[in-house]
Amino acid sequence: MPHGITEAGFVKHAHLLIQEWEKWVRKKQWETAGRVATNALAWLNAIKVDGVNGNEADPCYEARILFHGLRDLANIARITSVPKWDRHPIAVEEVWCLAIDAEERVAATALALRDEYREWLKGIAAAAMQAIIARYGDGPYLSVGLSAEKYLCTVCGEDYRGCSHERGIWYDGVLCRRRMIGVKRRETSVVDNPKDRRCRIWPWNTEKSSEPGESMRFVARCMSMFELAGNDGETGKVVNLAELFSKPTQSIRAASDR
């Protein structure tokens, strides 16, 4: 059960944590900076800000977005500090997705971040993506069309099409979102301009096929279950470099036969 905290107390402590994160970032101590962010997320999971108008954004939700983003950025900086990281497929895939996550989170948070920091944070993600694009190009991507039998509203539990709630608005402390129920895959395309750039087809996951009627075989992520503020109770983790760089790439045949 989360314990209550005043709004002033929340703001003060959140800013202290941001300053703590900045301190380690200035020293390029990415691992420690990442831990500050995961500890902040653990703290946010244990508290509830008292007296917040239920029809306004929950400050804990916004702070969760920010600290998930700060953890992502610390992880990107940590991975990209390894020489020749961009020649390691697993590291490239990890950095690509982290950079997209971080970009979306830093853009979405309205919490007081100093402007120069916001720009600098965006720069970390953008530089990592540019390094990848310079070496491997931009795309292609896998794009999957999904249909849902129902489109439930997280506020009232009724079909979103028939209720009066609006996506992205808070109602009595609940954020209105659309939840797809009875999902079916309807179409799959290879595109250059996807909605979700996490679903990238990487060169090392592509091979010419010798099967009759099949010119190419590849494996790629077809969708991501990304949550801006993370899933309930999730703090994420600081990346383990030894583990990441020792991961072998899976053979395409084995992955596509799964």
Added chain:
Amino acid sequence: MPESLDIALNRLKIKASQIDGVDVLVLPENVFTSDETLFDTPESVELAKHLKKQGVACKTSFDLQVETDVLERRGLDIWLGILWILREAVAPEAMEYIRMYIRQILPRIKSSEPPIVHLKIGIKRENATAELDFKGPPDSLDSVLQALKCPTELPKLGS
């Protein structure tokens, strides 16, 4: 009753009495195909909500108890489905609200190129209809919607 609207309502088994007093109808984008499942799109669902919020007497196929799924594509295009303006007098404000809706959602689309908007729109008039099947960039749609505020000059497409 305009022919294509008639076909759509027949397919959806919607009776004329069900749309009494309705000014704007938002229909599944594949209503004119032989697809077994009819689809709303997230953008058409949100557009209908936006129109209702602005006070337009708008109904969707879901409101009229037609069984439809929602099709979420993973591309960047904007699929607005089929809109029928059933009362010509509301056309100017409806067009303005559609333009407003597109202006609202555009900043959320992260792409170096403008997305393609897909929209079929029909305006029912006393003795004729104006129908448009649009597929193009938001800027062009904006100009078209601006023109559609006064639809008397528009011929019926395909005629």
